[in-house]
């Protein structure tokens with residue numbers, strides 16, 4: 156059976172920094188390289204692109220070895236697309252000119268179908284005759300992504316593609332990026348230090364810390380690990396994948412199916428059966444030992460306590476598992492006082508009261 160993974164093993168030492176990773180990542184979908192500034196995300200991406208090489212490195216992408224002890228395919232021969240923070244378009248060329256310029260480099264290997272598909276995926280058909288300077292930052296970045304995809308890469312690398320954009324431009328481009336994990340057959344490695352972006356776009360997260368991969372796994376799993384800084388942050392939240400089950404137009408509500416259970420949220424402008432990703436902040440979840448009788452809170456979910464972690468003298472973070480098979484992680488941030496008063500313990504069945512659920516877009 157063919158290998159549908161990315162295997163990447165690199166060790167590198169600079170004067171004040173060392174990178175040491177040995178990763179096996181999915182060969183499809185969006186994998187975020189996530190971490191603080193200086194944790195080594197860009198260095199890792201450059202090693203994967205071959206822009207930086209170390210003699211002991213190993214890289215195999217969906218069964219193709221790009222680097223091992225004897226071979227190191229040079230960057231320009233690696234079938235990859237690279238999107239940088241700033242879209243580096245030629246200002247004197249139109250969007251179309253920029254797309255085709257990239258394709259000329261691959262000569263006979265150029266693939267019109269790939270170009271058409273990239274133009275459609277990024278929604279830039281109506282912008283093709285505009286010069287680069289007549290495009291907004293978000294539109295330029297969409298052209299840059301389409302240009303990378305038009306080369307029919309077998310791996311797409313994106314280094315903080317939204318970092319140079321203001322909030323409005325980010326919102327404009329995010330829906331197009333979201334399509335990447337639904338519609339692209341190739342793997343995408345996406346560098347970001349923004350938890351929101353990662354929660355919304357990525358399937359898998361590699362959490363980088365001081366040159367090492369501190370955690371690797373599905374977004375929902377990594378975001379709910381109490382030993383990682385993500386869960387300890389004020390914005391800590393559980394990420395849940397749901398499917399639209401029904402709408403209640405009378406009360407302006409939508410019911411979602413989530414693994415092993417249901418959630419009710421404000422009316423979503425989404426079709427039935429559509430997949431959605433929601434986040435529930437730890438600060439919006441409280442815990443009751445007994446099933447609350449009359450409550451204004453709509454979502455009261457039976458759950459079990461998986462882990463407790465004291466954040467400071469005042470606060471405790473609680474990891475819960477909800478759903479019939481207890482497969483959906485939830486986080487709750489409560490006072491240490493309440494934790495003691497309720498005698499909360501690992502393994503205990505409780506009720507999670509969810510005050511707010513936010514759609515991830």
Ligand SMILES: Nc1ncnc2c1ncn2[C@@H]1O[C@H](COP(=O)(O)OP(=O)(O)OP(=O)(O)O)[C@@H](O)[C@H]1O
Nearest residue numbers: 169170172190191192193194195196197198199348
């Ligand atoms: N050519 C180099 N020589 C020496 N040190 C370097 C070199 N390139 C990067 N570094 C150092 O390696 C570390 C990791 O840098 P890197 O750019 O990979 O981090 P990052 O996680 O991508 O950060 P950011 O989010 O700020 O881009 C930093 O401390 C940086 O100063």
